[in-house]
Amino acid sequence: MLLSISTHAQDEQQYVTDILHVPLRSGEGNEYRIINKGIRSGTPLTILEAGSSEEWVKVRTPQGVEGWIRSQYLQENETASRVAAKMESQLKRANEENARLQQEVSNLKKQAQTLQQTSDSAQSAEREMAEELQNIKTLSAGAIDLEKRYTELLERQQLLQTQNDVLIAENENIKGDTSVKFMLYGAGLIIIGILTALIVPALTVKKRHSEWR
Known part of the structure; x- marks a missing residue:
């Protein structure tokens, strides 16, 4: 696509068309020596000035080299190969970012599983x-x-123990009373025996005296 260079302001940036290599000359014409014969397609060039005709344009390369190039080799938009390269680079970065995000999602899932297991363990x-x-x-x-x-x-056992102690004491008292009674009975029998021993002989002697009279 041919450009009307004279209508553009100076220092405008344009791109080398989809041609493998474009020569850069020291003047506006093929008779001038080639300064750089290896400007690749898609290289951005800064427009410095238009030539005396629309066929040539003075430009500056990204390396700072100034020279003249045919205007037919320039276009305002980036070349398809350069756009494709940019898109490929962007796609590569997008894929890398996607892979990174997927890895991050995977890590988050693992963390969520770990947290869920921890929560389950805590609940258990x-x-x-x-x-x-x-x-x-x-x-x-x-x-x-x-x-x-x-x-x-324990209280019942203590109560039973108290009752048992009372019964034992009463039993001992009863035994004591029985012993006293037995002793009294024995003493009475002894006294009766003594009295009998004393009275019976006396009565016998008195009877004999009466008979003698």
């Missing part, structure tokens, strides 16, 4: 602790009942 531990606490409460209630029962049995 909480349930076990709740069951253990309930068991402790049950055992504590049983222990309280056992202690109450033990106290009741």
Whole structure:
């Protein structure tokens, strides 16, 4: 595509068309020596000035080399190969970013799984602790009942022991009373025996005296 160079401002940037290499000359004409014969297609060039005709344009390369090039080799838009290269580079970066994001998502999923496992473990531990606490409460209630029962049995045993002591004391008293009675009975019998021994002979002697008279 031919350009009307004179209508463009100086220092405008244009691109070498899709031609493999374009020569850069020291003047506006093929008779001038070639300064750089290896300007590749897609290379951005800064427009410095238009030539005396529309066929030539003075430009500056990205390396700072100034020279003249045919205007037919320039275009305002980037070349298809350069656009394709940019798109390929962007696609590569997008793929790399996508891979990075996928890896990040995978890591986040792993972290979520780990957190879920930790949460499940915590819930399981909480349930076990709740069951253990309930068991402790049950055992504590049983222990309280056992202690109450033990106290009741102890009080009853003490009461029975007291009653037993009273019965033993009463039994001892009864035994003592019986012994005293037996002693009194024995003493009475002894006294009766003595009196009998004394009275009977006396009565016998008195009877004999009466007979003598």
